[in-house]
Amino acid sequence: MKIILGPASTTLGEKIAELTNYKKVPVTHRTFPDGETYIRLEGNVQNEHAVIVQTTSTTQDTRLVQLAFIANAAKRNGAKKVTAAVPYLAYARQDKMFLQGENISVETVTAMLKAAGVDALITVNIHAENALNKFPFPAKTLSAIPLLAEYFVQKGCKKAFALSPDTGAMYIAQQAQEVLGGEAGHLDKQRDRHTGQTTQTAKGLNVKGKTVIIFDDIISTGGTIAGAAKILKEQGAKKIFAACVHPLLVGDAEKRILDAGVEEIVGTDSVPSHVTKVTLAPLIAKALKAQESG
Ligand code: R5P
Secondary structure (H helix, E strand, C coil): CEEEECCCCHHHHHHHHHHHCCEEECEEEEECCCCCEEEEECCCCCCCEEEEECCCCCCHHHHHHHHHHHHHHHHHCCCCEEEEEECCCCCCCCCCCCCCCCCCHHHHHHHHHHHHCCCEEEEECCCCHHHHHHCCCCEEEECCHHHHHHHHHHCCCCCCEEEECCHHHHHHHHHHHHHHCCCEEECEEEECCCCCCEEEECCCCCCCCCEEEEEEEEECCCHHHHHHHHHHHHCCCCEEEEEEEEECCCCCHHHHHHHCCCCEEEEECCCCCCCEEECCHHHHHHHHHHHHHC
């Protein structure tokens, strides 16, 4: 195996290469004056299983095009297999037609990656796991929640209450609970599919006087976490922290969350940012090693 260092995840790719002892292949990338993307592999992938480490956050469309171009370059230069290791898979949330007239974005994105040369994909905490069934190649999602929970154990928050801001993501709170060893619970969240507005409610939650960590897959605008924190404050929580796998932190998301009473936001290097305190490298390295031996 060789690790191709995608421009969006160079540092993560280097860490994975170090942990696995696989050779690195750097990538030269440029943007042409008209905005188009140029890439070139700076290493040999002939007859190799090439693993491209490239997240697709922040400038999603550009990052996806870079990933597709790198996959094509790997195949054109003789790679026998191409695996895309994509911590944050853009467009994964549009995995069905919620309203008449919509498209299924993740279907198009994965078809594009397959056409470019991707043979398999590894992602981390995809929004809805059953989306993987529609992918045109073998795909798996890993969970970074235990690593995030471990960060809080190290910080002295053992036994903290693990909260999911949404019923559907209760499994996330349960994964955190296994590491933290305390209680777990969830809020209920409803979304208006036309306006995108969400409302959150708490039923039978007992967080009075407790340290609560809100775990979510994504923080985008911060509305979900800020809304959850407001409810937790009303219910008498003592301390509130927020953890997410993909800290997109759009606009003033961070301020919104801190203003709502959250003491600290913790994210992973799926989306490198100043709240990144946990690396996905061991998680992805282990999955690659397992793939090689399996
Ligand atoms: C959606 O259900 C996800 O799990 C996140 O809760 C959501 O994407 C967070 O978005 P925002 O930060 O904009 O509320």
